Amino acid sequence: MPEQAPLLADLRAEPPEPVRAATLWAVLATGVLSMLLLGDGLAINLLIVAVPAALAAYFASRTAGRRPRPWSLTWAVGGLALLVVPALRDAGWPTFLAIVSSIALGSLALHGCRTWLGILLSPLGLFDALWKGIVWGWRGVRERAGSARGAGPAMRAAAVTAGLLLVFGALFASADAAFADLLGDLIPDTSLVGAPWRVLLLTVGAVGALAAAHTAASPLRWDRLAVKPGRARGRMEWALPLIVLNVLFAAFNGVQLAVLFGGYDAVLDKTGLSYAAYARQGFWQLLLATLLTLLVIVFALRWAPRDGAKDRALVRAVLGSLCALTLVVVASAVRRMDMYVEAYGLTRLRISVVAVELWLGVIILLIMAAGVWGARWLPRAVAVSAAAGVLAFGLLSPDAMIAERNVQRYEDTGKLDLDYARQLSADAVPALDKLPEPRRSCALKPIAESLGSERGPWYAMSLGESRARRIIEARPPSVDWGVCDEGRTGVPYP
Structure with missing residues (x-):
């Protein structure tokens, strides 16, 4: 049997x-x-x-x-720390990420x-x-x-x-x-x-x-549960595709550095693209390239030659070079999104994908460190980096960052996406409160209506909601929707 x-x-x-x-x-x-x-x-x-x-x-x-x-205590403390985010932030999306991550860390502490x-x-x-x-x-x-x-x-x-x-x-x-x-x-x-x-x-x-x-x-x-290692490939069969990929990355990064030091104006004149279009055109491709590079590294490690010290040196050299070149791609992607934000403002999607891109860069750094000191700790280090990223994301208050960046952009350029500002949570109220009237009232009125007039109990009210209520109660929105609609359709505010 x-x-x-x-x-x-x-x-x-x-x-x-x-x-x-x-x-x-x-x-x-x-x-x-x-x-x-x-x-x-x-x-x-x-x-x-x-x-x-x-x-x-x-x-x-x-x-x-x-x-x-020690690791179990780390997971337990981290899981409880993530539950501080709902206590501080009114926005639902960082709260959801924090709760899910807290459950994941709790399961690691238990198992x-x-x-x-x-x-x-x-x-x-x-x-x-x-x-x-x-x-x-x-x-x-x-x-x-x-x-x-x-x-x-x-x-x-x-x-x-x-x-x-x-x-x-x-x-x-x-x-x-x-x-x-x-x-x-x-x-x-x-x-x-x-x-x-x-x-x-x-x-x-x-x-x-x-x-x-x-x-x-x-x-x-x-x-x-154990995953059987893949069949080791010969040095030429394994290394040649990766070396060619490294050359391609090096050529692309060379162009990026030339653009960085030579300025964007010459590139825009040559390509015929606008400042924002150039940034938007490249970010998503570079984000996908970063993800695919991580997959390439995973499969390359599975099939890497493992016969001796020379094979280990070859693997470290080829994959280390690929990781280093990928970090330049990460930096280029983040810079492109920053250009796009300068042109069109910050949104939840844009700040989220930049956060993901930065986290992928951290993973690449951890992989490089594992190549030097061994990979036994790598799975737990990646989990720690993910939890730390979610905690930092919640503590930094993304909705407040979006509002602050867009208010600053309005002060610099006079441009403001009022419809988007209305969709933010109570965390954005301190920043939106700095807008001049009637834009301030137009931005805060829907947030004030969503909060309502009745306060919830102390244990169910976040710090972000409490601050927003104090601001709105001190200076309630003072315009009607007609004025706000006029400004949205392009008619100048009185």
């Missing part, structure tokens, strides 16, 4: 030990905080909920005999992966643990709830107390407006209307914490 495939047999660790009381209390705290805090939006509440979930995973891993390693496949597949382990975590936690609750010692009485008392407070608190809040106001100042909405939504949040928070704890106690061993 054939042996069972490693994917089915070797990935799973031993079943976890029975869940301990400390883990259950942390899971309960995660569920309760999710129910109370997550129903009004995402801000600092997400970080507050993540802390007991991380403690549940820590207690479970300690029970299983797993000791936190402790270090290979390419392990890092890529570790988030799947959380889905694998969802049902198992529920069963594991339910068994632990049953064992302790029926006991007369230890955590059993405390758990029963906490459950009964919480149930009585929720039921009667909701009834009294619905019956008396004054009591509802008093209760609303202390805790979130407890009305019967929102009860199903709160119960769902309680369930999601508890199940998520149980999945994280089960994964920490019994992770999938993704690092046991």
Whole structure:
């Protein structure tokens, strides 16, 4: 009978030990905080909920005999740090990137992966643990709830107390407006209307914490998946195409350097292109060239000759040269986008693709470093660079950067894409507030309407929204849409 495939047999660790009381209390705290805090939006509440979930995973891993390693602590701290972004920024897109990246880093902390496949597949382990975590936690609750010692009485008392407070608190809040106001100042909405939504949040928070704890106690061993190395090629067969590619890169970079030092005017006169058209024409091609170069490096390493020191030197020389030349391509792409932004202004798409291009440049630098000091650390270093990039992207506030750059462009040239400014989030309000009237009011009016007049609770309001509200309340937009529409259609503002 054939042996069972490693994917089915070797990935799973031993079943976890029975869940301990400390883990259950942390899971309960995660569920309760999710129910109370997550129903009004995402801000600092997400970080507050993540802390007991991380403690549940820590207690479970300690029970299983797993000791936190430096890399696991790095992933855990990084995952929690990424949740600072929703607390600071109102814009949804950096918040989404931060939350997804935080989940990815959390899965790395739970699994402790270090290979390419392990890092890529570790988030799947959380889905694998969802049902198992529920069963594991339910068994632990049953064992302790029926006991007369230890955590059993405390758990029963906490459950009964919480149930009585929720039921009667909701009834009294619905019956008396004054009591509802008093209760609303202390805790979130407890009305019967929102009860199903709160119960769902309680369930999601508890199940998520149980999945994280089960994964920490019994992770999938993704690092046991191995990719067989490719068949080594001969030196000529391997090196000739790459050397020719290096020559092509060198010729292109030579032209770029000549343009850089010779000025763009001569090139524009020769090509017949405008300043912006020249920049736009090249950026996307250079971005694609950078991506394809990374693929070429990956496959070249897979098929590289490996017979001795001479082969290693050849690989380092050829691929090192290709990486160095690619860095010039990255710099050229970023410069072209900067030219395009000077002509047409900064947008979310433009700042995003520049960020991606810069991150690809960081990856190329890491590959060059791996060629000198070894590649064992490379997968984790790439993951760190991605998480650090997402964190920096959120902390720098892209919407605020877009607004500041476009306001500066307006001051220099008198040009402003007012329609685009209206689409920005509350993070852009401090910069847009510097515009002269009526452009200021035309830009801020839709943002003010989207914020509304009622403030959300402190735990669901970002710092960006809080600042925007203060500015708008101090100087509300003072024009009607007719004036704004006139300016947009080209009629001068009064």
